[in-house]
Amino acid sequence: MSVLTLERVTKRFDRVLAVDDLSFGVAPGTVFGFLGGNGAGKTTSLRMVLDIIRPTSGKIEVLGRAPGRQNAPEIGFLPEERGLYRQMTALDTIAYFGRLKGMATADAKREGAALLDRFGLAANAKMTVDKLSKGMAQKVQLATALVNRPKLLILDEPFSGLDPVNQGLLEEEIRRISATGATVVFSTHVMQHAERLCDRLLLLAKGRKKFEGTLDEARAELPARLSVIAKQDPSKVAGVESATDRGEAEKGWRRWDVRLEQGVAPGDVLERCTAEQFPLRRFEQLHASLHDVFVHIVGAPEAAQ
């Protein structure tokens, strides 16, 4: 059973098609990355999941139910545009959102205090938000999303605007909550975070799904690349699409950048080299970065956005 399912969901604003026939499912306990450039439809999709806006067509199911505030007790949400009530204290702010998510006052306060303690803000619990530093306020915002120990944590561009310390803290929290069996869905256009955290990925461009799968499956979308040191030009080996000479490595041996044909596994090429007694001093598979995959799938101009 999926924690979150979208079936053929479309959202249109006047003449703009923000989300186009989007379908996917998120299995329980996974960290699901929602990738795409600006304007790809990530925020719109997440807002529809939270019932902040309604889809033009299609069906959404959250935790087995229709989207709506009845799901709030089991959802944690950190929007891209974050703000806090400036005159409320850190603890009251967290407790307020806990209460809005159906928690009892005492539980919300206790959980809020525990989170502030974990984030190193125990001494600032009674300070009003306008007296906190930006970094502290970011931690309070994260705490408002986590206070109800959500089954489904939805984070919209969670790393944007965070300082490196808080980025690390957030990654740690995502791993922590995932380890408890909760599901995390987060949107980002920073591929490194997705690469480090995600079990599964969805690539979105102009509101349409371009890819869905694991990181390895995403990499498989790109032809494999090898770094080879050989005496002869490897482009003659079957399965190799091209080989670029990178200069002499040592006497009689040259360095080659090898690009394999789509779908050809590096192991098969190594096997062929051995069988054909093609001398090698180095045979190293180069892993494609998610950024490369992204650029490959959605195209360079969109990736640049």
Place this chain on the structure above:
Amino acid sequence: MNNVLLVAAREFRQIAAMRSFWLTLLIIPLSMVIGGFTPMLIHSDEPSRVMIIDRTKDGGEARAIEERFELDANRDVLNDLSRYAQRHHLEGADPSAPWAQHDRWYSDADVTQFVAAGGADAAKAKIARVKAKDTPEFKPSKPDYAVVAVPALLASVPDANLGTALKPVLKPEGKDAKPVDYVILIPASFGQSPLVRLWANRQPSQQFVSTIQEVLTRDLRTRFLAAQGLSPAAAQNAASIAPALAISTPPPGGGAREALLIRSILPLFAAYMLMISLMLTGSWMLQGTVEERSNRLLETVLACVSPEELMYGKLLGTAGVGLFMIVVWVACGLFAAYATQGAIADFIRPALDPLTSPGIILAMIYFFIVGYVAIAILFLAIGAMCDSMRDAQGYLMPVLLLILLPISILMQAVLGGNSGGVLMEALTWVPIWTPFAVLARLGLGIPAWEVIGSGAVLLAFAAIEIVLLGRLFRASLLAQGQRPNLREVIARMRAVPS
């Protein structure tokens, strides 16, 4: 519902945490206290001290002036007693007494009759027999003037030197010395010469000068008529001929108008409170909504509560603040009534008269609450459309002017005792002014059909507002960019949420 209450409680707490809230909360009681004390500071309750140096042969002028002061003081007491009797319906104590007849200006003869019958003390004794237990005691006002004796030292000072000799009398040194406010010199030659001198330690009051002038004029005329051969008695009568002024006003007339105004105090107060609390809490609510938008925390909130819950919660929270302020103000008033040992309570009691009618109580509560919602929601919609207070001012000023301008005219009209003007009628039927117009008119008397009809129109207006402005609120919450123009605003109101 729980979320609405949570949002409302947060709104309440946020406003209550503001310094401006506590300042404005205290301003009204403070201004009442200052307003209560100012007349005491400006207007001394003590009688003005008058010294009359009469150098005529028989000293008759001084006597005449003193008698006149006494007569006027008794006339004031009679007037006070008449109003007191009318307010508390005590005419039955002595229907033939002048104070039981309120339809005329009390002549000297009336006053003389009143004094001859024992004055205020005798009247109080008669009233005590019939008055209800909770009717306050009659307290006559103090006389305006007190005549002080001429010191022996001054008696022998020649007229020409009096100016210097009077200086220590008018402006005595020493903390506890009481100054004499007016000194009148009537020279020995008065009669042949009309010259009279007056020294005062400040600008003499118009009333004082007129009184002195009247007494002395009458005396000069008597002397003149006597010189013309008229007997002294005839000359005296001729000089005191005056018309008897009977006063008639259209019904309900006279003191009834005063009674109506007092009955209007509470509804007018309610209208005034509605206006003040709307202006204050409305602007705080607007500020709060703008803050949510500009601080970009709406999305977090909307993930937990629906836009409708947010809107109702905000309305409820700020209405709670408004109500809290009014409760505090009323409590301050009650405390003041208690602290002044009933002096204010005596004044307020007739004003609480409308509270004996359940219809008026219901109407006051209904128009206050529905009126509050109908107008406060306008502030909420403005807040939802604006990213900054500067943006909001653009919408706010026209709305404020629209609401406030006719209200000030309305209040003036009611205070002038005019309940049935065309303007009043018109304002009663325009929903944004209905609550103020009806509340203001309740004390003066407004036909039941108008109350029910305008109440229904107001309710319908508030319902339509909640639907249309609710849509505008919902559509505007997450909208980005420039302040919407009128076309966009209308489009958002027409957009039915899916």
